[in-house]
Amino acid sequence: MTTKPESHTLDAPGATLAYDVRGELRDADEGRPALLLIGSPMDAVGFTTLASYLTDRVVVTYDPRGTGRSVRTDDEGAEGELTPDRHAEDLRQLIEALGVGAVDVFASSGGAVNGLALVARHPGLVRTLVAHEPPAVRTVPDHEQAWAAVQGIHRTYQSQGMGPAMAKFIALTMQKGPLPDGYADAPGPDPADFGLPTEDDGSRDDALLGQNLLGCCGYRPDFDALAAAPTRIVIAVGKESEGELASRAGVAIAERLGTAPEVFPSHHGGFLGGEYGQHGEPEPFATKLREVLTPSPSGA
Structure with a gap:
């Protein structure tokens, strides 16, 4: 074939x-x-x-x-x-x-x-x-913390752009085990540490962060x-x-x-x-x- x-x-x-x-x-x-x-x-x-x-x-x-x-x-x-x-x-x-x-x-x-x-x-x-x-993420035992973290990533994307939001997203996906209380409120990692842009170019059309993140994870x-x-x-x-x-x-x-x-x-x-x-x-x-x-x- x-x-x-x-x-x-x-x-x-x-x-x-x-x-x-x-x-x-x-x-x-x-x-x-x-x-x-x-x-x-x-x-x-x-x-x-x-x-x-x-x-x-x-x-x-x-x-x-x-x-x-x-x-x-x-x-x-x-x-x-x-x-x-x-x-x-x-x-x-x-x-x-x-x-x-x-x-x-x-x-x-x-x-x-x-x-x-x-x-x-x-x-x-x-x-x-x-x-x-x-x-x-709303299916896991720590769903309140997980969903809050996802919502926080989306808010960061809307206010600061792709780099800071993607850095938070990567950190969340790498986190092992249940999320501690207050995880969503902690400062995100430096986007530069992941090779991501630190400046906001003003676009909000990212397929992950802008279009699919909330619907998928929620x-x-x-x-x-x-x-x-x-x-x-x-x-x-x-x-x-x-x-x-x-x-x-x-x-x-x-x-x-x-x-x-x-x-x-x-x-x-x-x-x-x-x-x-x-x-x-x-x-x-x-x-x-x-x-x-x-x-x-x-x-x-």
Whole structure:
């Protein structure tokens, strides 16, 4: 099966979505459905290496609205906030446009939150969802501190710009264990320590900080809908991510679903092979994903 992507566009309400197909859609069937790889706000580029190890499947990637090639045309433009439910409707439209029936989905980070929203709203479209470290921080035991920290990052972005806000965001993602009381009120790290700009350029159109941060991290999964869905839901966490906020959220969601999380190689970006200058363990990550997507004969 060829791994060279064929690019397409899809008109959606308020956006034009760009997506890529590796392989022939006619080759997808119930035994080996098409595999959709999604992130947020990460675009399709981030899955380039992972897709190269999954040549036995038809693989579909896309750029979420407001990122990469998927241009927003709504009245709010690039500064309007987006919700997982909005992304879920984009994913519904994309899956329906593929015309191959239910798909498997590997969803990373914000994409995992959007994947949970998709299954809650349109469960018949997804056979198996592997949700890798969904940062829905209001599910963790220290949710008050976590949500306050996220809101503080957004306020910093609005008042000071990308550098100071991203420095706070990076520090939050690196924090191990429960957040102490007052965490959100502590001064943030120096942006220069992370190679970030210290001056505010006035823009407020960052895909993470401006468009997706509050909607993604503040999302409350519909556990009743997820429990009732025919979709097989697998929550995944990184071996090296234990104690980090996105991993802890994944563990909390798995507990609410009555399952145990699957431990994948590496860290939050364990599938990356140099994209965005980050490296994980993409080959063993792909092996683990292929294993998880193949249920045992007992259906467990």
